[in-house]
Structure formats: C-alpha cells, structure tokens
Amino acid sequence: MQQILKNTAERASRYLESLETRSVFPTSDALNRLAALDTPMPDHPESPEKTLAALDEYASPATVGMAGSRYFGFVIGGSLPAALAANWLAGAWDQNAGLYVASPAASILEDVAGRWLLDVLGLPEDAGVGFVTGATMANFTGLAAARHKVLADQGWNVEADGMFGAPPITIIVGDEVHISLLKALSLLGFGSQRVTRVPVDSQGRMRADAFPEITGPTIVCLQAGNVNTGASDPLADLIPRAHAAGAWVHVDGAFGLWANAAPDRMALVQGIAGADSWATDGHKWLNVPYDSGLVFVRDPEMLRAAMNYNAAYLVRSESRDPFQYTPELSRRARGIEIWAAMRSLGRSGIADLVERCCRHAARFAEGLSAAGCRILNDVDLNQVLVSFGDAETTRQVIAAVQQEGTCWAGGTVWQGHTAMRISVSSWATTAEDVEQSLEAIINIANSITHP
Numbered sequence: 001m002q003q004i005l006k007n008t009a010e011r012a013s014r015y016l017e018s019l020e021t022r023s024v025f026p027t028s029d030a031l032n033r034l035a036a037l038d039t040p041m042p043d044h045p046e047s048p049e050k051t052l053a054a055l056d057e058y059a060s061p062a063t064v065g066m067a068g069s070r071y072f073g074f075v076i077g078g079s080l081p082a083a084l085a086a087n088w089l090a091g092a093w094d095q096n097a098g099l100y101v102a103s104p105a106a107s108i109l110e111d112v113a114g115r116w117l118l119d120v121l122g123l124p125e126d127a128g129v130g131f132v133t134g135a136t137m138a139n140f141t142g143l144a145a146a147r148h149k150v151l152a153d154q155g156w157n158v159e160a161d162g163m164f165g166a167p168p169i170t171i172i173v174g175d176e177v178h179i180s181l182l183k184a185l186s187l188l189g190f191g192s193q194r195v196t197r198v199p200v201d202s203q204g205r206m207r208a209d210a211f212p213e214i215t216g217p218t219i220v221c222l223q224a225g226n227v228n229t230g231a232s233d234p235l236a237d238l239i240p241r242a243h244a245a246g247a248w249v250h251v252d253g254a255f256g257l258w259a260n261a262a263p264d265r266m267a268l269v270q271g272i273a274g275a276d277s278w279a280t281d282g283h284k285w286l287n288v289p290y291d292s293g294l295v296f297v298r299d300p301e302m303l304r305a306a307m308n309y310n311a312a313y314l315v316r317s318e319s320r321d322p323f324q325y326t327p328e329l330s331r332r333a334r335g336i337e338i339w340a341a342m343r344s345l346g347r348s349g350i351a352d353l354v355e356r357c358c359r360h361a362a363r364f365a366e367g368l369s370a371a372g373c374r375i376l377n378d379v380d381l382n383q384v385l386v387s388f389g390d391a392e393t394t395r396q397v398i399a400a401v402q403q404e405g406t407c408w409a410g411g412t413v414w415q416g417h418t419a420m421r422i423s424v425s426s427w428a429t430t431a432e433d434v435e436q437s438l439e440a441i442i443n444i445a446n447s448i449t450h451p
C-alpha cells in the first residue's frame with residue numbers, strides 16, 4: 001500500500017507541474033491514445049502499480065487542464081493544495097458520512113465546516129447545512145425543503161402523500177434561471193415548464209418592475225451570479241416583497257453567493273441573507289475537488305422534514321447525523337476538504353481568492369477592450385463575455401483559442417450575441433497567466449480578423 005500511494009503522489013505532482021507548459025485542452029494525439037485503456041474486460045488480476053501506470057501514461061495527458069491556472073471554461077474552480085491533500089487523506093480514511101455512529105469525525109468536521117460556511121457567507125448562524133454533489137442537488141434539496149413548508153402550510157404532507165392531488169404552488173423564476181434549477185423543479189414534481197418567468201434586464205437580472213403580484217402558496221427562485229454575466233437578481237428589493245406575500249425564497253448562488261465573503265463585492269448580493277434557502281457549490285469558487293455542493297436552509301426543521309428517513313437500524317445520535325440534511329444516506333465525507341480549504345485560507349484568504357478572480361476578470365475585459373474587442377457584460381464579478389465581431393468570426397476565434405492551447409474558454413450566446421465566455425474561478429490563476437492568455441487571445445483574434 002505504502003509504495004503505490006507514494007508512487008501515485010509523485011505521479012500527481014508531476015501531472016500538476018506538466019500543466020504549466022502543456023496545452024490546456026488535450027491534443028488529439030493524446031485523446032487518440034486513450035484507446036489503449038479500452039480493452040476487453042481483463043480475465044486476471046494485475047498489480048495495482050501496473051494499473052496506475054497505465055492510467056497515468058494514457059489518461060493523464062488526455063485530461064483537460066482544469067486544475068491548472070489558465071482554464072477559464074464554464075465556471076470551474078481549481079483545487080487548493082490543502083483541499084486536494086485532504087481529499088486524498090479522506091480517501092484513505094474511507095468514511096461513510098451518513099451517520100454520526102458510522103463516522104464521528106466526518107460528522108463533526110461537517111458540523112464545524114457548516115458553521116464556518118454560514119459565518120463566512122454571512123448567512124443565519126443556525127441554518128441547516130447539507131453537503132451534496134453540486135449546486136444542482138443543492139437546488140433540489142433546498143427546493144424540497146421549500147416544498148415541504150409551503151405544502152405543510154396548506155395542510156398537505158408531501159413526503160407521505162406525494163404531489164398527486166396536492167394544492168397547486170406557484171413557482172416564480174427569472175427568465176435567466178439556470179437550467180439546473182429547472183431540472184430540480186422537474187425532479188420535485190413541479191414541472192420545469194409550469195413556472196412563472198420574470199423578464200430580465202441587459203445583465204440577466206430579474207426586472208423588479210416586472211415582478212408579479214404574489215397570491216397563494218408560492219416559491220420564488222432568485223439567482224446570485226448569472227452563468228454568463230455574473231449578475232445577481234435585485235435581492236434586497238425582491239426578498240422582502242416575496243416575504244410580505246408569504247412566499248418562500250430560494251437563492252441559486254452556485255458561485256455568486258461567494259461575493260458575500262468578499263467585503264469589496266458583497267454589495268453585489270446585498271440582502272441575500274434574508275432568503276429562506278440557498279444553494280452553492282464548493283467545487284466552483286471555494287476550489288475544492290469535485291464533487292461538492294452545499295445547501296443552506298434557514299429553518300433546519302424544514303430541511304430535516306424534507307430529507308427524513310425512518311428505519312430501526314438508523315440509530316439517531318445526539319450529534320449531527322448528516323443524512324438528515326441530504327438526499328443521500330451513504331456518501332463520501334465532503335465536509336473534510338471544505339474544512340481543510342477554509343482552515344488553510346482563513347476568512348482573509350477566502351475574501352482574497354474571490355477578489356483576485358474578480359480583478360483578473362476586470363483585467364481581461366480591459367485588455368480585450370483595448371485591443372478593439374467588444375465586452376458584452378458589466379464585469380463586476382468573475383465573468384467576461386467578449387465578442388470578436390460577427391457570430392462566425394467569434395466562433396472561429398473561440399475554436400482557434402481552444403486549439404492553440406495557452407488557455408481555454410468556451411462560447412455562449414448572450415441575448416442574441418455570440419460570445420466567448422471567460423470565467424476566472426481558480427486560486428491558481430496569476431496576473432501573469434492573465435497577461436499570457438490575453439496575448440494569445442488577441443494575437444489569434446487579430447490573425448482571424450486581419451489575415
């Protein structure tokens with residue numbers, strides 16, 4: 001065991017070093033070589049060393065350099081050193097984080113990490129916290145708590161009686177709602193199309209003047225951090241309005257919630273702490289390894305009621321039983337690397353990580369704009385949308401940038417305009433990485449627009 005773990009640690013550090021000079025997206029040659037792993041099911045055992053050697057030789061070069069410092073695709077965080085190492089140690093521990101009696105350490109670390117998260121994110125200190133796979137499941141879990149409360153208020157027990165014949169609930173979302181929230185609504189039996197959509201402004205924020213009058217049982221789904229622009233709904237205005245009408249307010253803050261951890265950015269999400277439930281990711285801006293999502297519910301009883309299990313062998317303890325806060329029973333102890341990330345960064349380190357990414361995004365916008373490219377969004381957070389001309393030209397530049405390999409950014413269509421989307425979400429990105437990437441992007445854009 002010792003030999004293979006040491007050996008793997010060496011392979012992993014070599015891999016991470018290789019990302020400095022390697023093409024961010026794997027070459028087609030590296031992708032072709034993956035075929036070496038696609039063998040018939042082996043009949044006989046092989047030594048673990050040989051298995052790992054094959055994985056490293058063929059799969060490492062075929063990975064996308066998301067853990068490196070010049071990956072700006074989607075909204076994808078890196079892995080902090082303490083978080084990655086804690087993830088390895090936790091793998092060695094192999095704890096089942098479902099029950100306190102199964103793993104007191106996992107349960108206590110989640111308890112502590114949960115408290116720290118509420119503190120650093122500025123949320124109510126006694127909210128319930130669940131450690132799930134990502135913001136999709138965090139949205140699902142928060143909305144399950146919402147569904148429980150809103151239907152219980154109508155005298156309906158949704159966990160026992162389901163949705164057939166249940167009193168109708170109005171669901172309000174913004175026109176720029178994230179697809180994962182619609183998926184969560186469909187999984188919960190609300191239907192992804194049976195929603196009231198609120199028109200948005202040029203940044204994708206719900207227009208407060210177009211917010212509907214709320215009547216009857218209602219769940220309002222707001223957003224902090226649009227995947228394209230980074231903009232947040234007018235939370236300070238809409239949350240009190242929804243509450244005055246008796247609605248539950250859920251906030252999808254997959255990355256935007258982290259603005260509240262950075263003093264110079266928190267104005268962007270002002271009022272966010274007034275909601276009833278919040279979904280966010282650990283694997284985006286907190287930079288822990290995949291997969292890691294977090295749900296917070298102001299009234300922990302509503303979360304427990306929605307996630308309840310009953311079985312004689314599930315011995316309840318006085319301490320936190322993590323399964324009471326998530327859809328899963330058995331699962332890995334995700335709180336461990338969250339705890340490690342937060343301890344290693346501290347409050348100032350978390351604020352600095354968020355702030356640094358935002359400043360890098362602003363520099364991208366400034367550099368591209370100075371080179372004659374058009375920035376399509378207000379770059380207040382970590383997202384930059386840039387157009388290089390018409391749709392076809394922009395698509396060509398994106399493809400060429402991805403092919404060239406200095407950095408990687410994806411494409412999107414923002415309110416009818418084709419754009420490259422640059423998301424700065426990793427602790428590893430330095431000012432030098434931004435300059436190097438700017439130079440590569442601008443050279444490529446010039447070669448395409450002025451051949």
Ligand SMILES: *Cc1c(COP(=O)(O)O)cnc(C)c1O
Nearest residue numbers: 134135136178180227252254281
């Ligand atoms: C990324 C994202 C999600 C989905 O998160 P996953 O971790 O991929 O499940 C949901 N909402 C928003 C706003 C996001 O940016």
